[in-house]
Amino acid sequence: MAVIAFREALNQAMCEEMERDPNVFLMGEEVGQYQGAYKVSQGMLQKFGEKRVIDTPITEAGFAGLGIGAAMVGLRPIVEMMTWNFAILAFDQLFNNAAKIRYMSAGQFKVPLVVRGPSGAAHALASQHSQSLESMLAHVPGLIVIIPSTPADGKGLLKSAIRDDNPVMFMESEMMYGHKGEVPEEEYLIPIGVGDIKRKGEHVTIVAWSKMLHVSLAAADELMKEGIEAEVIDPRTIRPLDEDLIINSVKKTNRCVIVEEAWPFASVGAEIASRVHSKAFDYLDAPVERVNGADVPMPYATNLEKLALPSVPKVVAAVKKVLYR
Amino acid sequence: MAVIAFREALNQAMCEEMERDPNVFLMGEEVGQYQGAYKVSQGMLQKFGEKRVIDTPITEAGFAGLGIGAAMVGLRPIVEMMTWNFAILAFDQLFNNAAKIRYMSAGQFKVPLVVRGPSGAAHALASQHSQSLESMLAHVPGLIVIIPSTPADGKGLLKSAIRDDNPVMFMESEMMYGHKGEVPEEEYLIPIGVGDIKRKGEHVTIVAWSKMLHVSLAAADELMKEGIEAEVIDPRTIRPLDEDLIINSVKKTNRCVIVEEAWPFASVGAEIASRVHSKAFDYLDAPVERVNGADVPMPYATNLEKLALPSVPKVVAAVKKVLYR
Amino acid sequence: MTTAALKKDTKGTKALRWKEIGLSNAKVIDLYRQMLLIRRFEERSAQEYGKSKIGGFCHLYIGQEAVGVGAIAALREDDYIFSAYRDHGHAIARGMDPKGIMAELFGKFTGCSKGVGGSMHMFDLAKGFMGGYGIVGGHVPLASGTAFASKYLGKDSVTVCFFGEAAANQGVFHETLNLAALWKLPVVFICENNRFGMGTAVERSTAVWDIYQKASAYDMTRQWVDGMDVLEMYRVVKAAVDRAREKNEPTMLEARTYRFRGHSMSDPIHGHYRTKEEVEEQKKSDPLLTFGRELLEANVLSQSVIDEMELEIKKIVDGSVEFAEHSPEPPADVLFENVYV
Amino acid sequence: MTTAALKKDTKGTKALRWKEIGLSNAKVIDLYRQMLLIRRFEERSAQEYGKSKIGGFCHLYIGQEAVGVGAIAALREDDYIFSAYRDHGHAIARGMDPKGIMAELFGKFTGCSKGVGGSMHMFDLAKGFMGGYGIVGGHVPLASGTAFASKYLGKDSVTVCFFGEAAANQGVFHETLNLAALWKLPVVFICENNRFGMGTAVERSTAVWDIYQKASAYDMTRQWVDGMDVLEMYRVVKAAVDRAREKNEPTMLEARTYRFRGHSMSDPIHGHYRTKEEVEEQKKSDPLLTFGRELLEANVLSQSVIDEMELEIKKIVDGSVEFAEHSPEPPADVLFENVYV
């Protein structure tokens, strides 16, 4: 298998699907001539030309809506949001149009749209540029929410997202674009809605995605030193959620920790905790612990930002708590 | 005590605060000349004049932002959203500006703003006009979210909201504007963040707010016939949440049902369920049950809409489930 | 600019104007008939709403018929139409079955959106009727999307988007016009300026009362049209649609019209925001009245033909109510259908 | 319209132009000094960013100094200023302490936002500096809010709002201009057209390249200004601010300028989106160069005075770095402060 960076895996996924289907095109700010704000679309303008790799004005609601309309008549737009923070400007288009058109039209129209871009904190980008908004997106029926954590998952899931006939919100991580990982040479897809056990373990189940998956794996290494074997589960898709994978793991370990970069209140982590408590009620030996980003706007100062984000020590502490150690 | 309608109680709260403080003003679509889309601002233009009761163009992001800027320099705007569904267009202003300006400026500026309007389903308004979005608002640190269920609570809380120096999201219910209830003659305030036990009971705790509080009270009456005494708790404020009130009740009843009009995934109900499970872990005799609006865009047809919303039978069934009856 | 300036100016004698724009007598009679069908259909809808057979919001098109009928007559079958929540008239003008529209209003399974969409969300894939939408201005960018797709796919389908004058104050309208002008998309924006956004007069909601002039910020071809004159609507929209089809040139049109009824069934016809007198005055330019008179004077229509037409239309409308009445509600499992593919 | 048309046209001889607009020699020397301070401060910021003393995004104002300095010189102490993320220059021009600005860039507790705001979010209540904002266009409506408050409170404080030409494509810009024009708010919108939004040339992002003309959709007083000429900026903004103060008349100004550096420290100065030659060509109208020459020719400045100025400014900049270096990080509990009052 080739070892490539996350951004490269995403780039491959888009290129392969665009070669496969002429109705797939990429649109967004700086995706073309500039080669992508984070270089995810590097080389794509040269490869596919201005017709299919389109630079937009800074007008998130406008081009998101344009993408939705185009999808209604058979195109398969990939709309890049320079970051998901800016997509808030397009929430009306995503929540009231993309998510509802199929339902309102009683199935006459579908919206095969992918909206993708980086999510969450990078380094010292401060409050308006550091948000993890998957909880809001996942709250809305009609939307699919995918948030991969490895190059291989990113490629396989982005290809599935582009082929899916539903509006898919695809969340990446600025900090992970450089992460390298093995990616199969041959073509492959990863099914939407199927989670993955990233590390097997017997003593506790840790559920985490995107950047936090890596924090959790590092924590698992730490815990190993003390003989604690953590099972680390990556849902990969947030909506629909692979509930069985999580519940079955908890039924085995009897303990669960959820690690999430987002704010805690009414978050995806809250949803998972609620389900684990209800569906593994008789198996839990301790209440589910949730490790979240601090419930504050992200501060600029690096020392504070570090304190605001989930970390290996915080995860280790949470695991020990559920183990009463 | 006088018996008045919910809309009248809100109207009184605004009028009293505007008489008390010249810097308070009301702005929104149709609030003036038209006397309010739902007549909440009836008579206010006549009473306070065009300077303080201002009709806006249909431009939610624009006038929400205008309100935030005005609040930064000492005014206390009440911004009416004709319905919260339309406020999605202003989410960037509310999430990135209102919620963060105090934090980003290290406390130099504050945003004493109230954004209010009806939330949730009315009758056959279909998918774009029937949403309960409190979960998204409550996810954001920096915002306060209030969602009262009686005229008295509405008046006392709206007055507190107008006097509060934080941005307050105040959610009403189209269906409740006509609800009548006793409201004290003398001036009073209800503190933000303090819940209320709307009915005392020993066997089960039902947590519900806004319209669902009334569905839950009706269900409690039903249950009474079978000798089941439900304690019905109305948080009144969603963020900050009166957690102790809920946890203490559950510690007493050992059972909890959460009734919520909103979609289930990553909702306020999920947050409450997660906290109840964690903080009353050793007291729960059954997993928390959640009764939610169906996880679909709201259909138009009345028969389907009815099926989509929480109902007395659904709440009764949930209560019986946690009671293993 | 004064309020008066917003009213239509006269266009002198109209004798056989339609010949000059290539419309046959049969065609103009059909235009008249479509307007009459919409009028009667909506009057009946109002009655059924009164009987609570129809729920929710119900926004009538009465008074504005000439806009939709004239504009849509200029379209081809493979063109796309987007509407807002005031969409019944557009749906009928597009040739959608009145039965399916009335059934939709009744929330029945036989409705054009199977009863899940309702008054504000009529859809018809086969007719290129891309839907009615309830968020003011929210559908405008969608129209640039279908226009983009036509260009991308090398199809010459044109998109027409209807919206009100108050919607032109929404940011996304501005964003969309910029995209359409910048990328030269085959779309015609038709702003139905009926003078009010709910209870707010256009003069109180926007700084420039000539709505079509807003397109100057995008250097887009623009003009206003007498929205009470079905032939003018046809003529001007036809020209715009041809420009879009042949040159991918977008156009912004302002159709000056008037809403005879309240904003929705639950709103007053007049009151705080406009006087009874103003409404009565405006009714003098009722498109059915004026166009009917024109056709009678030209002996293209006779009163007896109109009477027959009324009878035929009454049958259609009665039939649609009949159909809606006897249609089944959507079965329970429809609640969970079509959330995802 | 061609790209060339976006470049400033010459205004003939400039000899003692400032006298005609009522500025003393001392004042214009101060304007020059402010531009120099911003330039040196930002050059140093770039170095410190290179040393990772400064993190996150860091958008330099180099090349655009004349816009902020000229405009802000036309304001009163009780006026309000809103900026975007390219806000260091505006903050310095407003007289904020370079120490506090550098400390903010360093993320220190002594910063103007105590280190929690950072490069994009500088605030100074006392100076009426209402903040720098990171969402393109997102701060524009806030400016209409402070202007609204001035009118509401009967104060004659004027609000000035800076934003880039690409921000003018955002819907909320359109919504805000309509509100400001409709309600006659005392606000001056200053669009800094530096020809690019990140890597996108203005011609590729908007249908009308004369950005100031977008205000025609709101019938708002508008004009373009040579943003490389600090005196022109002062003159035109002063007139606009006076109109706002005296007649509550809003104005939209387009300052034509150029960004000499990359969009942010992490972006290339030239490359895919513009050539080295273009940048070099533009540098010929560097406001420090041209205005410095003008003052020298007029014998208002001498090289020795400029040299002293450089020394004095170097001390200030060194001092600010010194100060930032030795300032403490925000204590941990600051993380949870100021979320709520």
Ligand SMILES: Cc1ncc(C[n+]2csc(CCOP(=O)(O)OP(=O)(O)O)c2C)c(N)n1
């Ligand atoms: C974003 C949004 N804001 C407010 C509303 C409530 N509303 C529905 S229609 C309407 C008036 C729209 O007027 P106009 O655009 O002129 O269209 P008309 O109703 O006159 O056809 C308003 C305020 C809405 N549906 N969406």
Ligand SMILES: Cc1ncc(C[n+]2csc(CCOP(=O)(O)OP(=O)(O)O)c2C)c(N)n1
């Ligand atoms: C809503 C939003 N979209 C995208 C971005 C990313 N971004 C930051 S600055 C910028 C370019 C803005 O250009 P312009 O408005 O001309 O201002 P300039 O940077 O040239 O000063 C972009 C795309 C953002 N911060 N906010």
Ligand SMILES: [Mg+2]
């Ligand atoms: Mg209207």
Ligand SMILES: [Mg+2]
């Ligand atoms: Mg720029």
